[in-house]
Amino acid sequence: MTNLALCLADAARADGDRIAVRQDETALSYGLLDDASARVAALLHTIGVRPGDRVALAVPNVVHFPISYYGILRAGAVVVPLNPLLKAREFAYAFRDCGATAVLTHPQAADEVCTAAAETGTECLVSDSGALDTLLRATDPMAEVVARSAHDTAVILYTSGTTGTPKGAELTHHNLLTNAATTAASILRLGPDDVLLGALPLFHAFGQTCALNAAVAAGATLTLIPRFAPQRALEIMSRDRVTVFLGVPTMYTSLLRSGLPDHHGFSRLRLAVSGGAALPDEVLHAAERSFGVPVLEGYGLSETSPVAAFNHPDRPRKPGAIGHPVRGVEMRLLAPDGTAVGPGGIGEIAIRGENVMKGYWNRPEATAEAMHDGWFRTGDLARVDEDGYYFVVDRKKDLIIRGGYNVYPREIEELLYTHPAVAEAAVIGVPDELHGEEVAAAITLRPDAHITASELRDYLKQRLAAYKYPRIITFTDSLPKSATGKILKREIVIP
Known part of the structure; x- marks a missing residue:
């Protein structure tokens, strides 16, 4: 037992x-x-x-x-x-x-x-x-x-x-x-x-x-x-x-x-x-x-219990590194086609070990998408050096981390679309000195609709936890899109 x-x-x-x-x-x-x-x-x-x-x-x-x-x-x-x-x-x-x-x-x-x-x-x-x-x-x-x-x-x-x-x-x-x-x-x-x-x-x-x-x-x-x-x-x-x-x-x-x-x-x-x-x-x-003491950084996710990699106290530290995989955990970097990426290259972090979740509750499709042959695909991009130190370079997902809390843009966007004045919405993270990232929303309004940023923010505050709602709301005539109509968040400029 x-x-x-x-x-x-x-x-x-x-x-x-x-x-x-x-x-x-x-x-x-x-x-x-x-x-x-x-x-x-x-x-x-x-x-x-x-x-x-x-x-x-x-x-x-x-x-x-x-x-x-x-x-x-x-x-x-x-x-x-x-x-x-x-x-x-x-x-x-x-x-x-x-x-x-x-x-x-x-x-x-x-x-x-x-x-x-x-x-x-x-x-x-x-x-x-x-x-x-x-x-x-x-x-x-x-x-x-x-x-x-x-x-x-x-x-x-x-x-x-x-x-x-x-x-x-x-x-x-x-x-x-x-x-x-x-x-x-x-x-x-x-x-x-x-x-x-x-x-x-x-x-x-x-x-x-x-x-x-x-x-x-x-x-x-x-x-x-x-x-x-x-x-x-x-x-x-x-x-x-x-x-x-x-x-x-x-x-x-x-x-x-x-x-x-x-x-x-x-x-x-x-x-x-x-x-x-x-x-x-x-x-x-x-x-x-x-x-007057060392500060050790680590890396992990909810799906990995969460600790996956850390700067160990008995090993040298490198600026910007998340360290090595912890005991009982393996990490590797994967190219989009699933092949391994070696030192110097950038790939998606995959994790296998005693810390990896059994799956998502009642979500077999989501579990199958995230887990491949026992390896959990994190969606985070990193590089590894010749000494085995990992460095996170970007997030494959649109996840915003505000003050250590995960904020998921789609949840906020879907709520924005429930407001009758909103035609289109895109939520992104912008750099913030205090919180690391701040939540920002770019909005286009429906014809003849009138609403202020303060009014829309109040609408969200009543329906979202305090760390989630956008502090920054900007209105624009149109949002940048690809040829297929997908909103291109990377091209959004928040004043």
Whole structure:
């Protein structure tokens, strides 16, 4: 048998008094975290959740996330983590698509989540509420961890690429266990005395594997920040004596802009990690000077659990490189015809190994398109040098990465087309100093239609999560097109 939740149960048996997770003044030992998750598992069982059922989780970075996450797994169910900033229509899509039996949420997201749950017939439980807390205390913990096989689905992460509606990447217990173990042992080199800053969203693969699951695998402490703010992050790093900082490039930029103090204020910090988007060399070097520790960059996707390649701490680093494939993972570059591309050439990154998803939930065609003979085609273009270092040079897809979050243009374009004033729309990413990329929309209006950029932006804000809607909207008489009528995004100029 196996189950990702066994990591927590094992850590609780090894040292139940050690602090597992901290959030402001709340601190849970491994024993208390394990007990709380066991009560969640028992409660889920009483409302009819069975092994293999999907249970959504829409909770910010608070202690209820790990409690619920491991509770769902302990019950043998599948966790479907969702961004708590989504809107009701977005939650409803995910609930329907995965067939969620229940959803665990937080007061911050409860209105939108419960609206979607009522629409889809999904049981909605709100954490951090008096009624639920009382119910959990009255519920006897589920003593056992439900047995699952290594290749049973543990987590479904929604990612749409650029091809349409979001797809659920099925990550198995084996995928997540091995990727967390590799991250903890080979990259972060964690031990029980380490303290990780939990600023990365835990609903995202990066935060889930590299912060939460890696910390638990090593018996380390995770100190959570519900909402990242530079000064607050610095205070917590100093207060909790953080040893490992994990962030996306915008976090590093924000910290540097806030006037990062001399690194002597963080005497225990020994390592910083960046992922989710390319970290500009200037920012990397400035962060290393301020923190006084190395900043390691890596590469991965939701479909790869996510860690696929990393700059390892015991190897030389090269500017702009994402490093080498991690333990248990193979990478190669492919030409459009599927042949291998050697050093110096540019090809699409393909990945094979213990981290690669089993497929997309109920999407056999999409799975077949992405997977070829066990190799996952990423859609990212890269080159590899003679020393085996990989360098990402472009994205084959139109994916926009804003502040470490994936934004998918087609989703926004389809919503724009629902507005009666819009004739044509194209959404692209434009460079942005703070967020890496900003979302921009080029619009042509229907004849005699009148709408301002502010009005159209408000229309989108009501229907999209805050990180998705275009901050930049420009109107044009026509959009550039090919001979076949396809909009040529590369020729769009945003003023």
